Amino acid sequence: MRPHAIGQRSETVRRANLSAIVRELHTRGPLSRSELVASTGLTRSAIRGLIGELVAADLVSEERAAPLGTPGRPSPLVRLNSEGAVVLALEIAVDSLAAAAVGLGGEVLDLVRVDRPRGHFSVDEIVADLVELAAPIRARPPTRGALIGIGVAVVGVVRRSDGFVPMAPNLGWRDVPLGERLARALDAPAPISVANEADVGALAEVRRGAAMGVDDVLFISGEVGVGGGLIVDGKPLTGVAGYGGEVGHIPVNPNGAPCRCGSTGCWETEVGEGALLLRAGHPPGGGSAEVEAVLREAEAGSPAALGALEHVGRWLGFGLAGLVNVFNPRLVVLGGLFGRIHPFVTKTLEDELGRLALPASRKLVRVVPATLGVDAPLLGAAELAFEPLLADPAIWLRPRDVLAASA
Amino acid sequence: MRPHAIGQRSETVRRANLSAIVRELHTRGPLSRSELVASTGLTRSAIRGLIGELVAADLVSEERAAPLGTPGRPSPLVRLNSEGAVVLALEIAVDSLAAAAVGLGGEVLDLVRVDRPRGHFSVDEIVADLVELAAPIRARPPTRGALIGIGVAVVGVVRRSDGFVPMAPNLGWRDVPLGERLARALDAPAPISVANEADVGALAEVRRGAAMGVDDVLFISGEVGVGGGLIVDGKPLTGVAGYGGEVGHIPVNPNGAPCRCGSTGCWETEVGEGALLLRAGHPPGGGSAEVEAVLREAEAGSPAALGALEHVGRWLGFGLAGLVNVFNPRLVVLGGLFGRIHPFVTKTLEDELGRLALPASRKLVRVVPATLGVDAPLLGAAELAFEPLLADPAIWLRPRDVLAASA
Numbered sequence: 001m002r003p004h005a006i007g008q009r010s011e012t013v014r015r016a017n018l019s020a021i022v023r024e025l026h027t028r029g030p031l032s033r034s035e036l037v038a039s040t041g042l043t044r045s046a047i048r049g050l051i052g053e054l055v056a057a058d059l060v061s062e063e064r065a066a067p068l069g070t071p072g073r074p075s076p077l078v079r080l081n082s083e084g085a086v087v088l089a090l091e092i093a094v095d096s097l098a099a100a101a102v103g104l105g106g107e108v109l110d111l112v113r114v115d116r117p118r119g120h121f122s123v124d125e126i127v128a129d130l131v132e133l134a135a136p137i138r139a140r141p142p143t144r145g146a147l148i149g150i151g152v153a154v155v156g157v158v159r160r161s162d163g164f165v166p167m168a169p170n171l172g173w174r175d176v177p178l179g180e181r182l183a184r185a186l187d188a189p190a191p192i193s194v195a196n197e198a199d200v201g202a203l204a205e206v207r208r209g210a211a212m213g214v215d216d217v218l219f220i221s222g223e224v225g226v227g228g229g230l231i232v233d234g235k236p237l238t239g240v241a242g243y244g245g246e247v248g249h250i251p252v253n254p255n256g257a258p259c260r261c262g263s264t265g266c267w268e269t270e271v272g273e274g275a276l277l278l279r280a281g282h283p284p285g286g287g288s289a290e291v292e293a294v295l296r297e298a299e300a301g302s303p304a305a306l307g308a309l310e311h312v313g314r315w316l317g318f319g320l321a322g323l324v325n326v327f328n329p330r331l332v333v334l335g336g337l338f339g340r341i342h343p344f345v346t347k348t349l350e351d352e353l354g355r356l357a358l359p360a361s362r363k364l365v366r367v368v369p370a371t372l373g374v375d376a377p378l379l380g381a382a383e384l385a386f387e388p389l390l391a392d393p394a395i396w397l398r399p400r401d402v403l404a405a406s407a
Numbered sequence: 408m409r410p411h412a413i414g415q416r417s418e419t420v421r422r423a424n425l426s427a428i429v430r431e432l433h434t435r436g437p438l439s440r441s442e443l444v445a446s447t448g449l450t451r452s453a454i455r456g457l458i459g460e461l462v463a464a465d466l467v468s469e470e471r472a473a474p475l476g477t478p479g480r481p482s483p484l485v486r487l488n489s490e491g492a493v494v495l496a497l498e499i500a501v502d503s504l505a506a507a508a509v510g511l512g513g514e515v516l517d518l519v520r521v522d523r524p525r526g527h528f529s530v531d532e533i534v535a536d537l538v539e540l541a542a543p544i545r546a547r548p549p550t551r552g553a554l555i556g557i558g559v560a561v562v563g564v565v566r567r568s569d570g571f572v573p574m575a576p577n578l579g580w581r582d583v584p585l586g587e588r589l590a591r592a593l594d595a596p597a598p599i600s601v602a603n604e605a606d607v608g609a610l611a612e613v614r615r616g617a618a619m620g621v622d623d624v625l626f627i628s629g630e631v632g633v634g635g636g637l638i639v640d641g642k643p644l645t646g647v648a649g650y651g652g653e654v655g656h657i658p659v660n661p662n663g664a665p666c667r668c669g670s671t672g673c674w675e676t677e678v679g680e681g682a683l684l685l686r687a688g689h690p691p692g693g694g695s696a697e698v699e700a701v702l703r704e705a706e707a708g709s710p711a712a713l714g715a716l717e718h719v720g721r722w723l724g725f726g727l728a729g730l731v732n733v734f735n736p737r738l739v740v741l742g743g744l745f746g747r748i749h750p751f752v753t754k755t756l757e758d759e760l761g762r763l764a765l766p767a768s769r770k771l772v773r774v775v776p777a778t779l780g781v782d783a784p785l786l787g788a789a790e791l792a793f794e795p796l797l798a799d800p801a802i803w804l805r806p807r808d809v810l811a812a813s814a
Contacts, residue, residue, distance in 0.1 A: 239735020
């Protein structure tokens with residue numbers, strides 16, 4: 001080895017290797033040392049040393065694997081200690097608030113969701129409600145002692161750097177410093193990351209749901225508003241400030257209706273919950289109970305309900321065709337309202353994609369419903385809060401532990 | 408340094424460091440050793456050793472910089488040897504064919520472009536014409552001896568892995584194995600990469616044009632068809648097969664005209680050259696000479712010409728607003744036709760963006776004309792062909808040179 005070959009600092013390499021190991025265990029679950037060697041490309045002795053550091057810091061435990069009848073010593077099974085590092089996840093949805101504690105590796109330790117009537121609530125009210133919801137979760141061990149981060153999903157446009165919300169039409173908010181407000185109200189003992197709920201919903205579906213292991217994914221989620229979370233080559237597309245993925249506000253209809261964002265003819269005016277309910281003859285602000293009623297009527301053959309679903313399915317295909325042509329994705333995951341209506345609109349949607357998307361890209365993409373249901377954004381907010389630890393676990397290893405491990 | 412800290416192989420690190428140096432020099436031009444230390448984060452002694460290897464392989468030369476009146480020894484200036492590695496770039500545009508030799512660092516050593524009438528030509532004809540065009544360029548030194556790759560830009564949808572073209576409506580092509588055909592016809596002594604011309608146009612504008620140094624860029628280029636090259640977080644968005652960026656085929660008008668792709672109401676049916684010419688009362692297949700005539704008429708106040716530009720500007724804004732909402736880019740670069748008409752449609756375009764894009768994203772984005780002109784795709788094809796060398800220059804260092812350098 002020539003001395004000049006080591007230009008990168010060995011400390012940088014060590015940190016990158018720790019990150020690779022923790023990320024593998026966090027997304028794939030317990031793995032044997034041999035599997036870690038195979039998936040990270042590190043040497044067996046490097047893995048042994050790094051695991052030792054993580055064990056000393058209580059982030060990882062090892063157990064002897066049962067021999068599988070194969071010759072040689074069984075490789076010890078390495079698993080993350082879900083109580084070694086815990087995040088608090090919060091969600092501000094259109095008609096509910098939620099809080100959860102999630103342990104390293106993705107184990108949900110605590111989860112509570114409360115419905116609330118739709119409408120415009122002041123930031124003060126919502127922040128106070130979230131603090132109250134989170135209090136018992138934060139007070140219980142292990143969360144009390146092991147909290148390393150707070151992730152927040154909100155139905156609005158979010159500046160990633162500081163959690164500023166320039167606009168959340170479904171809450172009636174403009175220019176709300178949500179990150180700052182929550183940090184103060186929670187007297188936050190850990191960093192807070194705030195993101196748009198479809199963005200983190202996509203992250204959750206990629207890590208633990210319908211898109212597990214897929215690198216090019218469009219997650220399109222409908223409720224009152226329509227949100228998108230876009231995964232490009234394995235990474236979330238955020239744009240320069242974090243405002244990316246606002247697919248609900250793609251103009252699709254030059255003669256369309258006014259949108260709550262201030263524009264007209266946005267995609268969500270044609271495919272959002274309000275459009276479906278209105279066309280089916282239900283009150284447009286009726287929420288998911290009314291949506292379920294429409295689906296029951298459609299099953300019973302109601303022309304109004306079927307016509308409304310046809311309208312939404314057609315426009316869903318119209319917008320998706322454009323996104324498929326732009327992104328050439330492997331998978332489109334339909335969340336929220338779109339996941340629920342998917343069985344009713346499959347044919348319409350496929351017809352529209354066939355008619356409007358480029359055949360080359362159309363052939364490569366599948367459209368599937370989401371699998372994590374209503375909790376996808378909450379679980380995604382937890383993933384967001386784990387990100388600093390996954391990116392650089394070394395900062396969670398105290399010097400004394402490191403020394404003990406390497407002695 | 409603990410032994411287990413070195414998990415990554417030192418050879419991997421050396422190759423990554425060589426790549427960082429060559430990439431910096433290729434995109435930024437000659438740099439002093441001190442500047443390389445600052446921009447790569449490598450140590451001075453690592454830089455010295457790696458530069459030695461590159462000098463021995465004839466890829467780099469060093470010259471003593473003139474002292475700047477500052478104390479201390481001047482840092483030697485490191486520059487790429489443009490004749491040390493050369494790529495052949497080819498372009499199949501709608502109304503021209505082009506070939507160029509480009510040296511490492513981006514120096515254009517040779518360039519020839521021939522106009523051809525528009526229309527459907529057989530693959531045989533176009534391949535034969537390109538081979539003929541490239542022959543004298545390939546025969547001249549340094550290209551003859553230093554050719555390391557061939558990049559091809561084509562007006563069509565391209566599978567990146569092998570240069571297969573499932574569809575190129577403006578050439579009348581379907582399912583053409585262009586990469587394979589060119590490799591055979593050129594008796595190619597170096598790997599061939601084929602890409603869509605807007606995709607590589609974007610790459611060129613980011614490396615050497617209007618978007619230099621910007622990480623989130625939409626390059627939208629219009630001629631007969633409309634193409635897009637999207638740069639997300641510094642990387643080209645290709646999608647799973649390379650078909651991404653087909654913005655010209657985003658459905659925008661539910662009541663629109665048939666498109667040559669087989670769909671209807673695609674963006675290019677409203678903003679492409681044909682739409683402009685038709686509305687201005689010119690033959691829609693008239694090409695850039697007719698476009699120039701429309702612009703002259705608009706300058707003279709012709710209502711038909713001004714109306715046609717207004718129409719195109721309005722639809723350009725309609726489509727761009729959606730893309731801005733989805734990508735939250737820093738910069739939109741308008742190429743080809745859109746660059747030429749930009750001065751005439753600036754106000755309409757800005758008005759439409761103001762009306763239809765989310766204010767948060769709108770505020771962060773600038774719309775500017777491209778600066779590389781008609782050669783952007785050709786220069787981008789050259790960049791594509793350089794990519795393997797930039798990613799891993801070590802494979803171009805013969806073992807003997809390496810030994811000599813480290814002796």
